[in-house]
Amino acid sequence: MTRWLSADEQAVWRAFLGANKLVFEQLDRELQRDAKIPHAYYEILVRLSEAPERALRMSALADRSQSSRSRLSHAVARLEDQGWVKRESCAEDKRGQIARLTDEGFAALEAAAPLHVESVRRHVFDPLTAEQQRQLKAISTALLAALHDDPDGPART
Amino acid sequence: MTRWLSADEQAVWRAFLGANKLVFEQLDRELQRDAKIPHAYYEILVRLSEAPERALRMSALADRSQSSRSRLSHAVARLEDQGWVKRESCAEDKRGQIARLTDEGFAALEAAAPLHVESVRRHVFDPLTAEQQRQLKAISTALLAALHDDPDGPART
DNA sequence: CTCGGGATGTTGAGGGTTCAACATCCACAG
DNA sequence: CTGTGGATGTTGAACCCTCAACATCCCGAG
Numbered sequence: 493m494t495r496w497l498s499a500d501e502q503a504v505w506r507a508f509l510g511a512n513k514l515v516f517e518q519l520d521r522e523l524q525r526d527a528k529i530p531h532a533y534y535e536i537l538v539r540l541s542e543a544p545e546r547a548l549r550m551s552a553l554a555d556r557s558q559s560s561r562s563r564l565s566h567a568v569a570r571l572e573d574q575g576w577v578k579r580e581s582c583a584e585d586k587r588g589q590i591a592r593l594t595d596e597g598f599a600a601l602e603a604a605a606p607l608h609v610e611s612v613r614r615h616v617f618d619p620l621t622a623e624q625q626r627q628l629k630a631i632s633t634a635l636l637a638a639l640h641d642d643p644d645g646p647a648r649t
Numbered sequence: 650m651t652r653w654l655s656a657d658e659q660a661v662w663r664a665f666l667g668a669n670k671l672v673f674e675q676l677d678r679e680l681q682r683d684a685k686i687p688h689a690y691y692e693i694l695v696r697l698s699e700a701p702e703r704a705l706r707m708s709a710l711a712d713r714s715q716s717s718r719s720r721l722s723h724a725v726a727r728l729e730d731q732g733w734v735k736r737e738s739c740a741e742d743k744r745g746q747i748a749r750l751t752d753e754g755f756a757a758l759e760a761a762a763p764l765h766v767e768s769v770r771r772h773v774f775d776p777l778t779a780e781q782q783r784q785l786k787a788i789s790t791a792l793l794a795a796l797h798d799d800p801d802g803p804a805r806t
Numbered sequence: 807c808t809c810g811g812g813a814t815g816t817t818g819a820g821g822g823t824t825c826a827a828c829a830t831c832c833a834c835a836g
Numbered sequence: 837c838t839g840t841g842g843a844t845g846t847t848g849a850a851c852c853c854t855c856a857a858c859a860t861c862c863c864g865a866g
Contacts, residue, residue: 493763494763494766494767496766497769501782503786504782504783504785504786507786507790508773508786510715510789510793511788511789511796512669512789513715514715514793515792515796518796524824530851532853550814551813551815554815558670560853560855561814561815561816562815562816562817562855563852563854564815565816565817566816566817566852566853567852567853570851570852585813585814585862586861586862587813587860587861587862588861589814589815589816605651606651609651609652609654610651612654613652613654614795615795615796616662616665617654617658617661617662618795619792619794619795620791620792624784625658625661626661627784627785627788628664628665628784629661629665630781631668631777631781631784632664632665632668632669633664633668634776634781635668635671635672635772635773635776635777636664636667636668636671637776638775639668639671639675678854687822689822689823706844707844707845708843708844711845717823717824717825718844718846719823719824719826719845719846719847720823720824722845722846722847723822723823723846723847724822724823742831742832742843742844743831744830744831744845745831745844745845746844746845746846
């Protein structure tokens with residue numbers, strides 16, 4: 493009954509698995525070394541910096557940074573201790589909380605960004621041809637679309 | 650000085666980032682649900698099951714399962730508590746430890762494998778064309794090769 | 807108006823990973 | 837032989853994430 497993987501498929505899967513694990517571990521390690529934060533936190537700072545007023549509702553921030561609400565709560569608490577983010581209560585919705593990037597947070601992001609971009613270039617873009625970069629985008633988009641249609645899709649709770 | 654990402658590159662990068670995070674989180678979640686173990690532990694069991702005698706030196710197992718020695722130590726300790734792996738001291742090298750898959754561990758792997766393969770098919774292979782699968786392998790291989798050449802390469806300590 | 811279901815965000819426990827420090831042991835130069 | 841540098845594994849602390857439970861609040865049906 494089980495649709496086992498063929499030898500070719502195994503090879504694809506193991507290459508994909510290995511590359512992903514190692515690439516993202518490497519990026520995370522360099523970011524931790526250069527900016528003292530994990531990649532998930534960097535992502536949060538980026539999304540905040542792109543928002544108007546550098547502020548977002550927690551739930552909107554969770555969606556844009558592909559983070560669970562729980563993870564975001566913990567992360568923002570830590571970033572707040574660090575002085576990089578401030579939490580404010582929301583006027584229109586008493587349940588809401590608004591996360592706002594502080595000047596210190598923005599400065600930290602500006603310091604970290606060049607180093608991180610260099611990491612991404614070295615480990616992702618430089619090794620690939622322009623054609624492969626296009627293929628990678630198409631593949632990623634297809635995977636995301638499939639996941640989105642899945643009945644048991646990505647939990648957003 | 651910084652080689653910032655172009656708009657196109659940004660799009661590639663964010664798609665890749667998002668797809669990866671969500672796909673692997675989904676696979677991990679389903680494996681946790683179906684087999685009660687994280688994917689890293691599943692990987693360890695697989696590598697052990699493929700080895701002669703279903704046993705491997707810790708360091709060889711660490712390499713094959715793309716795991717740091719520290720992580721492997723913790724993981725094997727936990728798998729040993731669970732009765733799925735046994736540790737034996739190595740005859741030729743008194744520093745060495747050999748991890749051996751128990752019958753219970755093999756049975757657990759046999760039970761988990763079909764469900765996990767189905768996950769992988771649904772979330773990775775089914776959404777991609779045969780052509781894209783070939784491309785994905787080439788891309789992954791290129792990323793791995795670049796990482797391997799890197800002076801600051803994947804830490805294996 | 808009000809009540810119940812859904813949404814928002816937080817919390818704490820449990821578990822996994824990383825990092826640095828460490829103990830032990832091999833191997834080889836001298 | 838004998839040091840000594842490198843390898844092998846382990847450990848504990850710190851940190852991050854997940855999951856389930858929870859408190860709070862919005863909103864629409866009746």
